[in-house]
Amino acid sequence: MTFVLAFIMLLNFHSQKIDVENAWLRPANKGMNSALYFKVNNNSNIPDTLLKVTSNIAGLIQLHESYLTKGMMGMREVKYVVFKAHSTFTFKEGGYHVMLLFLKKNLKPNSSEIFFLHFKNSGTLKIKALVKKG
Numbered sequence: 001m002t003f004v005l006a007f008i009m010l011l012n013f014h015s016q017k018i019d020v021e022n023a024w025l026r027p028a029n030k031g032m033n034s035a036l037y038f039k040v041n042n043n044s045n046i047p048d049t050l051l052k053v054t055s056n057i058a059g060l061i062q063l064h065e066s067y068l069t070k071g072m073m074g075m076r077e078v079k080y081v082v083f084k085a086h087s088t089f090t091f092k093e094g095g096y097h098v099m100l101l102f103l104k105k106n107l108k109p110n111s112s113e114i115f116f117l118h119f120k121n122s123g124t125l126k127i128k129a130l131v132k133k134g
C-alpha cells in the first residue's frame with residue numbers, strides 16, 4: 001500500500017515539473033507544411049526527453065533541427081530532444097522546431113490548435129498553440 005501511494009505521488013511530482021509556454025505555429029493552407037514552436041521549462045532535478053508530438057491536424061509530425069551548410073539553411077529529423085534538469089529550451093525559427101507536414105486543414109491567423117507533447121518522464125502534456133505570423 002505504501003509503495004502504491006509513493007508511486008502515485010511520484011507520478012504527480014513528475015507531471016508538474018515540465019511546463020510549456022508561448023506555443024505558436026505558422027499560418028498555412030491545407031496540404032502544405034507548417035511548424036510549431038514553444039518554450040519548455042524543465043523545473044525538475046532530472047532530465048526529461050520529448051519523444052514525439054501528436055495532433056490530428058497534420059498527416060505527419062516530426063521533430064526537426066536546423067543546420068547551416070555552405071551558407072545554406074537545411075533541416076533534418078531528430079528522434080528526440082533532451083531537456084537538462086532545471087533548464088529552459090526554446091523551439092524557434094532557425095533552430096529546433098516541430099515540423100507539421102501535409103496539413104489536413106487551413107491554419108488561419110488568430111485561431112488555435114491543440115497538440116500533445118509526449119515526454120519520457122512527464123507523460124503526455126496537452127498544449128494549445130496560437131496561429132500567427134511570428
Ligand SMILES: [Cu+2]
Nearest residue numbers: 064075097099
Ligand atoms: Cu523542419
